[in-house]
Amino acid sequence: MFIDSPEPNSRSDYKTIADGIFGTDASYNDLLFHTSYYGLLFHVRPHCSAENSSRFKNSTSETDVICAEGLYLWRNSSAQINDELFKGFREGNTEGKVNEVLAAYDFLDTNGENFNVSIQFNSTHVDDYRSDGPQLLRIPRAENMVTNAYLQFLRGSSTKMVLDFVAEMPIPGGYIRPRDISTFLNILFFTWVILQVFPVILSSLVYEKQRKLRIMMKMHGLGDVPYWMITYLYFLVISLIYMCCYFGFGVLTGLTIFKLNSYGVQCIFYFVFTNLQISMAFLLAAVFSNLKTASVVAYTIVFGTGILAFLLFQPLVDDASFPRGWLIFMELYPGFSLYRGLYELSQYAAGGYIVGTYGMCWDYLSYSNNGMREVLIIMSIEWVVFLIVSYYLDQVISSGSGNHRSLLFFLPNSQRKHLTSLEKTSFLSAESSVQIENNDVSEERKMVEQLLEAPHSDYSSICYNLKKMYPGKDGNPDKFAVKGVTLAFPRGECFGMLGPNGAGKTTFISMMTGLLEPSSGTAYVEGLNLRTQMNEIYGSMGVCPQHDLLWDTLTGREHLLFYGRLKNLSGAALSEAVEKSLKSFNLSQGGVADKLAKKYSGGMRRRLSVAISLIGDPKVVYMDEPSTGLDPASRKMLWDVVKHAKQDRAIILTTHSMDEAEYLCDRIGIFVDGNFQCLGTADELKARYGGSYMFTMTTSPENGSEVENLVKRLSPNAQKTYHLYGTQKFELPKGEVKLSDVFLTVRQAKARFPVQSWGLADTTLEDVFIKVATEAE
Missing domain, CATH: 3.40.50.300 (P-loop containing nucleotide triphosphate hydrolases)
Structure with missing residues (x-):
């Protein structure tokens, strides 16, 4: 099982390390946060000599690799294995030596057609599991070794299965590490948190359009370009403050997705998506004109994006057989780009936590299986394209800025x-x-x-x-x-x-x-x-x-x-x-x-x-x-x-x-x-259209015909302009009527029937308005 594998040349040489590196005596905090440490890595081999102990370097640290001989010990029953293992690392054995059993294998019913192995190891050497945790976990490497040994036994010594990654296992039952709580919050939660700014921006833009506040600003001198610049910078500042709070909270709470990944990679990723989110809000604001509709659509996008990404997109990312081109096509939707970026950060943070190193850094963007690079490229291009299309639609559709322009307004010939x-x-x-x-x-x-x-x-x-x-x-x-x-x-x-x-x-x-x-x-x-x-x-x-x-x-x-x-x-x-x-x-x-x-x-x-x-x-x-x-x-x-x-x-x-x-x-x-x-x-209108007196009289309804006869005797060309119940209003030409005759007629009317009220007025502007409007209609 122990083979003479080559010595690793760096801490990131996972393929070589997986063959025989089993642990270190450095603490977990030293591995993560110190620029250099003096922990030892133990490289297990069949035989050790002076030349087998070496030292490898990288940009931030140098570490000793100590060769340890792996001895084969056979036990006839699981009871004997358990008895030795569960003495504990500190208690030692009957000879007073500490328990240095690397791992124990119970092959159960393994044969040429069936491979069934139970692996046991001792982790009681860790004083405080919650603070330090396992360093380079032994169980995945022990599993890798026994799997390769079984294949070589059946197929020959040249057969080998490559360990692609190391999973963090086992985790003590009922216990959640504080640094790994991001695993339980899930990428879905972070997606929803980041997208919460989108409905706010979209609602604000549509609100200004629906209430016609933008056209009001424009009518008082605010041009389109200054409006776009000011509004964009305002939402950018608000979004960056929100993202700083989000990022700072993640770092302060010790979530691995924030602390292990390169701060530079994370800042660029969040900055680019923040701008893309604002651009997408401007794009949709050019289409919507109703605030309620825009709000419903915005929150549907937020929650729908998270659910679809979790149930549909992530399984496709995990599926190695799914064409990469289709993944890139799906990432053209900004929500899936965000989810893919968070997914990559989460995966690299988990891997860095397991192997006791950092997560994603700039060097890893060049890896073929790392989707962060393509996500950053897609989001950067869409950021610019969305802004250009948004401005074009805003000018053509006239979605709140006033008169719309021709479809080819940007061409000088078209304008002419x-x-x-x-x-x-x-x-x-x-x-x-x-x-x-x-x-x-x-x-x-x-x-x-x-x-x-x-x-x-x-x-x-x-x-x-x-x-x-x-x-x-x-x-x-x-x-x-x-x-x-x-x-x-x-x-x-x-x-x-x-x-x-x-x-x-x-x-x-x-x-x-x-x-x-x-x-x-x-x-x-x-x-x-x-x-x-x-x-x-x-x-x-x-x-x-x-x-x-x-x-x-x-x-x-x-x-x-x-x-x-x-x-x-x-x-x-x-x-x-x-x-x-x-x-x-x-x-x-x-x-x-x-x-x-x-x-x-x-x-x-x-x-x-x-x-x-x-x-x-x-x-x-x-x-x-x-x-x-x-x-x-x-x-x-x-x-x-x-x-x-x-x-x-x-x-x-x-x-x-x-x-x-x-x-x-x-x-x-x-x-x-x-x-x-x-x-x-x-005065001109009243003189032009008001060459008459307005005579009004109110009597009982049964006396209405008598009033009309009196007015006709007073002026044959008089015209009735109003009649409601007992009140009548007449227009008397000034050339046919004397004021003394009007007063005499009213006195005669009062002698014949009750007159509740009467009045004589010169033409008012209201009379002119009614006359002109009536004649025109």
Whole structure:
């Protein structure tokens, strides 16, 4: 059984060591953590001489190899073997010598057709099994020797079975070593722990998209590239902190997978996968737009990856007959790459623990059966590829960044063709848009066409034939939300858009702010083309959207500081602008400015949104129903701020409040069914469309016909505009009615039947709005 095997030339020479190296007198801690130690390795041979004791070296230590003669002792029964073995190493035998039995073999019923051996050895020489543990375990080598001896007995001395690896066995029953607890936690647990960051990143990205916070940042000047860089670095820092805690906890608890493997290999592996995990989150965020769906998918990926890797992937890795190419193909999925890397670290750590050396190091990456090298290559390539594909999809799908771009936007020729196509579409649409326009709308169109030929610096924004069409679905025709708006906005003017619900006001604002792409036509803001230079326009634009787009986890002050920085404010100028905004919108009292936005009331959130739109001195400001939900006092305060802020900038607002329009707007346009029906000041519109008195009378319902007869005698061309129960409202042409005749008619009516109330009023803006909207519809 003891053969003259060659002496080992290093501690990693497992094939030679397995033939006859059986133990060392160095402690386990010395083997693992000392840069050099003086432990001895015992090489068992049939015969020993002075030349048989040698010394081999490696990069970190040098160790003596002592030759020990192996003596054959035959015992006729297992009882005699047990009697000698269980005397114990310290007790010694009857001659006072210590028990130096290497191993005992009971061949049981072994014969030429059956190999059945029971191997026994004595490990009682270890004082504290829990602290030191077995050094170079004897039982695998003893098994290797007796197996080779049996094969050589049957097949000849040239037959030999190579020991590929050494398993750690036996382990005392009911006992778990602290350093090996990673074996019981399993790679599956570590996979789940590392992947827990993925749902957090994906949910955060989709949250910003669903709440339209990203487009809000972009509309205030934050470009795509800075957004990607800042967001990526933020998640990278968060992920690295998480991984440092994970790695530090593993080292402090003494898990072999962390302590035995090279720290450099582990750090590179975790760093590369962390970046790959962030890239994969960006890739999926370009596809999802709903937070709940994204969260469910993310956690399904986390737990599904662990289970599939444990039940499907790991058995294939253990199967030596499974093609390596298919393993590499499966590792293209990042979750399996992570699992394979952890699997390799675990295997090398276990092997290093058994043989009393280190686990995986850089030199081992070149081994053909080590999958860590291919995993690092795959993950590094996917890291870069995922980022590129994510950015491409983000631009093409328009998943939260505004207008989408052409499929070949990265090609200069493609961009030029795209611009030419837009220009042709715009002019064709302008020529084909034959529609009846009022004089004021026609005059506005002519003025805009002159401005396009000779641009004027007094105008902040110019729209020309701007249209938005939604394709029909389920057999329905196409829907034109905006039908060719042509309008100019001079500096210092507040322009008000009035219109019924669904008229297209919000669609128009969305196109001007880059949230929607126009179907045809174009617009110029500060001389920049809306269709091709939207990124440059964002820096000079302020937006107050119809619905408040705020972060629940930021305070009002933090919102203004953030958006002020996007508008290139810094230092004292930024602080001054923030404090001024908080004071102007009554958000500085009672600590309101430092409360989280999620604790704000609806009115407070609305005031904060208007404050955000005005910070940083934007040249064009869009406000979509800014005073919705405000009490009268807050509304009046907001009106005063907006009226003062319109100096040297154009403000475009939509509203349903006639009082707000009259107080704030220098010019008003009534927008119905995608078109402006009229343009002008409030007085001009009332004079143009309000050449009549509004007469109202409330009586009993049975007297309704008598009231109508009285009004007809008063003015034959009077028109009833409202009738509800006993209340009737009539429009009386001013040229046919004298005020004295109205009072006389009312006095006569009171003499004939009871009159509960009556009134005569001049035309209001609300009357004009109702009249224009009704006629247009």
